[in-house]
Amino acid sequence: MKRVPDLPVEILVGGRLSKIVGQPLRSYSHEAIEFLAELSQRLLANPAIRTYPDLAGFAYWCRKANLQRLVKGWNGQGRRIGRGIAFHIAPGNVPVNFAFSLGIGLLAGNANIVRVSGVRYPQIDIICAEMDRIAKQPGHERVASMTRVILYPHDDAVTAALSESCHARVLWGGDATITHLRAMPVSPRCVDVVFADRYSLCVMDASAVLAAEKETVESLAAGFYNDVFVLDQNACSSPHLVLWRGEEAEVDKAMLRFWGAVEHVLLSKPLFPVMQGLDKYAHLCRVSILLDSCVSVTRHRNLICRVRLKELSSGIEHHKGQYGFFFEAVIKSVESLKTIVGERYQTVTCFGVDPEEIISLVVDTGWTGIDRVVPVGKALDIGVVWDGYNLIESLSRIVADC
Known part of the structure; x- marks a missing residue:
């Protein structure tokens, strides 16, 4: 597995790409839940939440009470751990999708590099600003070390370099985009979770x-x-x-x-x-x-x-x-x-x-x-089960005893 190189990208959350810590956490770790719960509190207190219903939806999803509900329904019994580094390519037409993708990757136990769309939706800037503030607070060093949100124009060389350095990819896009991305070389054990045209x-x-x-x-x-x-x-x-x-x-x-x-x-x-x-x-x-x-x-x-x-x-x-x-x-x-x-x-x-x-x-x-x-009314309620995948299971591995 190649180390993540420093690349010509704009860093919206986190430090240099080469400094990302790829050591995974157990699924539904205390660190991940505390980070996301703090993010929820900050977003819910942000006046902008009244303007953007999708921002409110994400903030409610990562409330501590909801995350604890997910933990109770989890049957991993502490034997699941993240795969390592997950590289996410978020869609360009759904502003807060990148945050759900990152949050689920984190709950699965992964370090995450998330490429956001070149369309600078206000929701993206709001979420990234709050995440960056939390990452600098004491108690969140572990999650901060394994989280990067980046922006770069369409560039196959950058995407290929990140693809070769990850253990999982979460790809959102049209059928043609997904086919193109899946043709890029990845490590033999890299897992792709794809969300194509539906x-x-x-x-x-x-x-x-x-x-x-x-x-x-x-x-x-x-x-x-x-x-x-x-x-x-x-x-x-x-x-x-x-x-x-x-x-x-x-x-x-x-x-x-x-x-x-x-x-x-x-x-x-x-x-x-x-x-x-x-x-x-x-x-x-x-x-x-x-x-x-x-x-x-x-x-x-x-x-x-x-x-x-x-x-x-x-x-x-x-x-x-x-x-x-x-x-x-x-x-x-x-x-x-x-x-x-x-x-x-x-x-x-x-x-x-x-x-x-x-x-x-x-x-x-x-x-x-x-x-x-x-x-009706629940179409946009994204969860850890989406598109037929249990995303926590897909983005983690189980340590068996048999």
Whole structure:
């Protein structure tokens, strides 16, 4: 294994790359939990948290109470230890993803080098500034010595040098990017955990929406807003397809009620940039030409664009939009999902539908896609199990006695 060299990168957290301590900790170490808990406290006290819901989500995730809950559910029994140095390449379209990736790598017991996107989101600067302050405090020397957050333009030479020096890589990106990165030489025992292009959807029961109290529908709409619009529909777990279970007439009424509530939420938020409306319209023109199954379009000002499909057909996942662009269809039962689900499918959010119905279909019939089924409003709640991986187990090794 090559030592980590000093490279032409900007260091956002930590010291020189060559000084990183690669000696791993046990998984869920006291040091890691204390560092992340302190980070949570600082972020929750930062006034900026009211501006950035994703920043708040990360801060709540690494609260000490939540980390202790994870420890209680952990069956590693103290026999797991980090692999060494984990190199993370974070996505460029989800600002706080780098922090979740780093936090999970640290909980697994690894030293971590995290490359953040060249897009300098305010959330990145806020988190890095707080991490740097904590790293300089007494009691956090161990974690500080094994933590680096870096920034550099696309440079295969730098990425290759870091890849050759690590024991695990956590790669976030599109299919082409992942394929390119996996072709780079790594040590024989290096483990890659990859998060490539994924597609997610929402399934709602029309009768449940119609029967719900006004406050419940308002809460449902607020949760849907968080799933989609907080990250401009860029998250791999944000729904792009909304399926309605029920009869046509019932579904039409449920759609009116639900989308009216979502529009009400959007009108209470800052206005979208004009370009987002133009992007939605351009995408509508494209799919209208490419897809024969489009039967109608409903637009809510420039906020939402809904394309009704006469039937579900495979390949719909290749027509993702952004900023509030949705395909919709009516289904008789969740078994209809089998006509479209492939390995690219990740998260199903649902309302009025028993998650076990969908989970059982995935497991019992051997579907290659759908890794996660959660209520509407929970799409962005990242955890130590993600994309079908138990990330703590993937990024650590077990010391056996047999």
